Each structure stands twice: as C-alpha cells, then as structure tokens.
Amino acid sequence: MKKPALVLLVLTLLAGCGTDAAADAGAAPDGSVSIGAQAKGIGRPAELKVEKQQGIADEVPDAIKSDGKLTIGLGALPTGFPPLAFIGDDDKTPTGAEPDLGRLVAAVLGLKPEFNNDTWDNLFVGIDSGKNEVGFSNITDTEQRKEKYDFASYRQDNLGFAVKEGNSWNFGKDYKNLAGLKVAVGAGTNQEKILVAWQEKLKAEGKTLDIKYFADTPSTFKAIVSGQIDGYFGPNPGIAFQISQTQGTPDAVRNAGVYSGAGESLQGLIAATTKKDNGLIKAIADAINYLIQNGQYKAWLAAYNLDTEAVATSAVNPPGLPKSNT
Known part of the structure; x- marks a missing residue:
C-alpha cells in the first residue's frame, strides 16, 4: 500500500497526539x-x-x-x-x-x-x-x-474480499469465481483497476461481473449484509477492522480471500x-x-x-x- 490512508473507515482517533517521542x-x-x-x-x-x-x-x-x-x-x-x-x-x-x-x-x-x-x-x-x-x-x-x-x-x-458472515463463497485466487457476482469497490483505487481488468476478461469469456460503487464505507457494508451486493473488494486491513467491529452481530462479515496488492506476478x-x-x-x-x-x-x-x-x-x-x- 502506497499510503496507509487506504482503509475502510477513517476515525478521528489521534486527537492530542504530537510528533515528539x-x-x-x-x-x-x-x-x-x-x-x-x-x-x-x-x-x-x-x-x-x-x-x-x-x-x-x-x-x-x-x-x-x-x-x-x-x-x-x-x-x-x-x-x-x-x-x-x-x-x-x-x-x-x-x-x-x-x-x-x-x-x-x-x-x-x-x-x-x-x-x-x-x-x-x-x-x-x-x-x-x-x-x-x-x-x-x-x-x-x-x-x-x-x-x-x-x-x-x-x-x-494484500487486498481482500468481504462477504456477509454465512456466505460460503470464496475467491480462491481465481478471477473466474467472480462470474455472475455484484462486487463493490472504491473508485479511483488500485483495486478498482484490478477488478475492471477481471471484468473485461470475464466479458471476453461470455460472463458477467457487475461492479458497484457506494458513497461511503457504511453504505457499502450495509449493502453486503442486506444482500444488495455479494461482496466488497478492498484493502485487507480495512476488512479486518470491519470484522472486529461486527463479530457477533447481524452485520457480521468475513474475509473470503485475498489477492496481492502488487498484482498477479508479485x-x-x-x-x-x-x-x-x-x-x-x-x-x-x-x-x-x-x-x-x-x-x-x-x-x-x-x-x-x-x-x-x-x-x-x-x-x-x-x-x-x-x-x-x-
């Protein structure tokens, strides 16, 4: 990740913290x-x-x-x-x-x-x-x-896939497993570029991948748990954060697989x-x-x-x- 700002939710948690050791x-x-x-x-x-x-x-x-x-x-x-x-x-x-x-x-x-x-x-x-x-x-x-x-x-x-807890789908490191799904991603991100490339490959194979965009993180995860979309593709640590915040609730999500942020070759x-x-x-x-x-x-x-x-x-x-x- 080039900057640590790539997270699902920005919290103002550093008030009162200076730069001194x-x-x-x-x-x-x-x-x-x-x-x-x-x-x-x-x-x-x-x-x-x-x-x-x-x-x-x-x-x-x-x-x-x-x-x-x-x-x-x-x-x-x-x-x-x-x-x-x-x-x-x-x-x-x-x-x-x-x-x-x-x-x-x-x-x-x-x-x-x-x-x-x-x-x-x-x-x-x-x-x-x-x-x-x-x-x-x-x-x-x-x-x-x-x-x-x-x-x-x-x-x-890594990047990761978030799905609703109980959803048995897994990425399995193969873009072909995305066929027929609705997946959210952040606009203008590295993961969007990767997802769009997979969408084009699937289209050439006669299959579909419906990419969705939401205004913010809460809307994205609300869409996952409501069944509006199948999953979200984003920074893996941010998904880990969402897991920690939703465990044991009706909004629980899980990690359905990861993919290198550097792409397929590295x-x-x-x-x-x-x-x-x-x-x-x-x-x-x-x-x-x-x-x-x-x-x-x-x-x-x-x-x-x-x-x-x-x-x-x-x-x-x-x-x-x-x-x-x-």
Whole structure:
C-alpha cells in the first residue's frame, strides 16, 4: 500500500497526539509485552512472553542501542488507520498492529520502544534524519524506496474480499469465481483497476461481473449484509477492522480471500524500514523471525484479524514493487 490512508473507515482517533517521542508502557520488565492494549475493542488484548535474545541484540549497532531505546516511526497523523495504527483509549498511547509489532521487536532486542508519531511524509523525513531508527507503519517494499532504505518484511500487502458472515463463497485466487457476482469497490483505487481488468476478461469469456460503487464505507457494508451486493473488494486491513467491529452481530462479515496488492506476478510485502546501510535491518529481521518461530507473531496477527497476511519468514530487502508499477 502506497499510503496507509487506504482503509475502510477513517476515525478521528489521534486527537492530542504530537510528533515528539513518547516512552512506551507496552513492554513490561517481567519479559511480557502487552498487545491490543488501549485498542478501543479493535484489537484483542493479550500478554505475550518475549524475552531479550542476546545473540540478536548483539547485532544492533552500538550507536543505536547505546541509549537503551528503539525509536519507532509511525506515519499515522492526523486520523490514524485502524486496525494498524491509532491512538488508544487513554488518548495518548499509540496502539494497533504496527506499534504492537514494534513493541515485540524491541523486546527481543532488549530495548525500550519509543514512538515518534507523525504524518506519512514526515515519517520518512524522520528515518532520513535518524530521528526514527526504524519505521513500522504499513510501508510497502518497493524498488524505488530501496535506493534510500532497507527493508525487513513482516506482512503480505494484500487486498481482500468481504462477504456477509454465512456466505460460503470464496475467491480462491481465481478471477473466474467472480462470474455472475455484484462486487463493490472504491473508485479511483488500485483495486478498482484490478477488478475492471477481471471484468473485461470475464466479458471476453461470455460472463458477467457487475461492479458497484457506494458513497461511503457504511453504505457499502450495509449493502453486503442486506444482500444488495455479494461482496466488497478492498484493502485487507480495512476488512479486518470491519470484522472486529461486527463479530457477533447481524452485520457480521468475513474475509473470503485475498489477492496481492502488487498484482498477479508479485506478492506485495509490508516491511520494517530503516535508513539504508545503518546496520540495523538484519537485527530487525532476525527479531521478527524469532517471533515467527516462537508463536508470538501468530498471536499478534490473530489479535487484529490479520492472519491472512502472514509471511513464513522475514526477509531482508526481498523483491519489491518494480519502479514501473504505478
């Protein structure tokens, strides 16, 4: 995702949050990390056991670890992008999937997480200047960005299909399964381009795909649960947010399949981002891999309904979105 504003619902959750670094209370001295805390019901709270791994901590450059902190950049001002990053119930604590992963990684490294929450553009200014030692903010790995940054992947960059709970239809990674359906999409988006291309393929095969547009997110999901449309094609984290908000209600929806935001030929990846060659990225990747191997990563994804974006391993500078991709 090129900007984290691609969500189903924009909430004004960041009132009172400035750009100054704030010490974080998510990492406890007893070797546990709180995730889903202060999350307004968007994430499921959990306490995860995460102890410092000395071998990985030793990989962190002295210049970064000398103050005992890991400064983490977020690009979530002014409105936040649930379930990934927003301000919690106390109106000051950064919460959501992205800051929580930052807390977990910092715990593996034996460092105290400290957050700099800013606008999307200033997130990168902070990385460039060294104010942010690493960014956890739904940043897509691209070949263009690799000229200035290093990446450690931790989530698939996916689009998803939302359908009413109880609807047995699944995408199955085959556009032909869309034949005869009515599917909503946001106008002017990457997912609209993909859906229109599939519509044209189906038309050439003598089949139909009826694309629908709605004025806002509530109208779209009301149309799903009422049966007016079959589903919605949009950013996967936004669908995860809707799932968290509608579970156990008559308006419940579920995820019926995902598709790479980079298209058919490449799996897009979301990655932790550091200034190029600052020496930190291997330690970040190794910390994420420790979390994957020991179960905390799976619990973190589950807390935010992001299971469909799991990666098998964190890779340093994996293939990214090509420069030709617009």
